[in-house]
Amino acid sequence: MGTVAAYGLRKSFGEVQALDGVTLEVPDGSFFVVLGPSGAGKTTTLRAIAGLEKLDAGSVHLDGRDATGDTPAARDLAMVFQSYALYPRRTVFENIASPLRARSASREEITTAVEKVSGLLHIERLLTRKPAQLSGGEMQRVALARALVRKPRAFLMDEPLTNLDLKLRVEMRTELTRIHRSLGETFVYVTNDQVEALSMADQVAVLREGTVQQVGTPTEVYDRPANQWVAAFVGSPRISLLACRAQGDRLVGAEGWTLPRPRWTTAEEGRPLLLGLRAEDLSVEARGDTALTGELYGLEPLGDRTVVDVKVGKEMLKVKARPTVTGTPGERMSVTVDLDRVHLFDADTGLALSAVGR
Numbered sequence: 001m002g003t004v005a006a007y008g009l010r011k012s013f014g015e016v017q018a019l020d021g022v023t024l025e026v027p028d029g030s031f032f033v034v035l036g037p038s039g040a041g042k043t044t045t046l047r048a049i050a051g052l053e054k055l056d057a058g059s060v061h062l063d064g065r066d067a068t069g070d071t072p073a074a075r076d077l078a079m080v081f082q083s084y085a086l087y088p089r090r091t092v093f094e095n096i097a098s099p100l101r102a103r104s105a106s107r108e109e110i111t112t113a114v115e116k117v118s119g120l121l122h123i124e125r126l127l128t129r130k131p132a133q134l135s136g137g138e139m140q141r142v143a144l145a146r147a148l149v150r151k152p153r154a155f156l157m158d159e160p161l162t163n164l165d166l167k168l169r170v171e172m173r174t175e176l177t178r179i180h181r182s183l184g185e186t187f188v189y190v191t192n193d194q195v196e197a198l199s200m201a202d203q204v205a206v207l208r209e210g211t212v213q214q215v216g217t218p219t220e221v222y223d224r225p226a227n228q229w230v231a232a233f234v235g236s237p238r239i240s241l242l243a244c245r246a247q248g249d250r251l252v253g254a255e256g257w258t259l260p261r262p263r264w265t266t267a268e269e270g271r272p273l274l275l276g277l278r279a280e281d282l283s284v285e286a287r288g289d290t291a292l293t294g295e296l297y298g299l300e301p302l303g304d305r306t307v308v309d310v311k312v313g314k315e316m317l318k319v320k321a322r323p324t325v326t327g328t329p330g331e332r333m334s335v336t337v338d339l340d341r342v343h344l345f346d347a348d349t350g351l352a353l354s355a356v357g358r
């Protein structure tokens with residue numbers, strides 16, 4: 001078993017309210033990602049679960065049992081940090097074996113376990129080397145192997161891929177997903193990188209200023225963000241948000257545009273709203289009456305696609321377009337909106353409008 005739950009975690013450091021009532025329930029065997037910007041309270045949450053942080057309020061339950069008063073060791077959780085913290089004078093084998101040696105495992109037990117985990121991480125050929133003879137990616141694998149070698153209740157990982165270069169990070173994302181699948185253990189993984197979160201997680205908890213904004217599958221968080229902040233934080237390029245109001249069967253923009261009102265909209269007439277449009281749900285090819293007109297502001301070629309910035313009045317739309325798109329800044333441009341994919345938020349509360357039957 002490896003369920004991890006935190007209820008109403010509160011922690012302040014002087015003036016800073018790092019955690020303001022964080023509740024998370026991590027199912028056994030899941031890859032659970034805590035995603036949030038710098039300072040959101042991710043590390044503090046993880047440290048609180050591990051028993052390394054004294055809480056002002058709240059409780060931590062492991063396998064359904066209240067473990068709030070337990071020492072870190074008694075919680076039986078393995079932590080993996082962004083710094084590798086390997087023993088420089090020991091070989092890779094000895095580094096990986098260290099948690100087992102600390103528990104006085106037999107030599108045979110140690111050899112079997114180290115061989116198994118190094119096979120899983122493809123580092124068999126590194127076992128006799130010292131950390132100084134390893135690349136950053138190899139060191140990360142060794143640190144991971146050291147955490148995986150014993151069978152803790154769950155793994156807590158704090159941005160373990162941050163120090164790797166982009167290519168290695170992408171590789172390790174795939175590796176971690178594979179390792180998780182083959183082990184079937186519980187991973188609680190902290191990151192500020194939404195691509196990591198969306199690509200690896202079974203469940204994502206989005207954290208902001210010590211509060212959980214939304215918990216859901218990557219698809220839920222991306223396609224049905226609970227509020228305007230989550231919509232803007234998750235997704236690249238950033239979602240475009242346009243001020244508007246519902247009027248009869250139309251949405252009327254503050255910048256003078258109008259669009260058919262999506263059928264599912266529950267907003268009361270005239271209430272200030274924000275229309276959320278993701279770049280991939282917009283197109284620079286004009287079709288029908290679902291278009292917004294603006295002027296081309298700039299093109300951002302990204303190789304496989306180009307992001308087109310279109311200014312509608314004072315507001316900016318970001319549109320994902322084919323790499324062959326061309327245009328001169330200042331020229332008029334029509335942007336087609338996929339009305340089935342738009343998001344609407346209450347402009348005052350920031351909350352997503354309920355989308356019954358969507």
Ligand SMILES: Nc1ncnc2c1ncn2[C@@H]1O[C@H](COP(=O)(O)OP(=O)(O)OP(=O)(O)O)[C@@H](O)[C@H]1O
Pocket residue numbers: 013016017018036037038039040041042043044045192
């Ligand atoms: N030991 C500490 N003393 C004082 N303030 C702290 C301490 N630890 C964390 N904080 C503050 O608490 C808030 C949350 O910090 P935390 O490290 O949990 O955020 P984070 O989401 O992990 O950020 P990052 O992605 O930058 O690591 C921040 O404002 C941070 O400055």
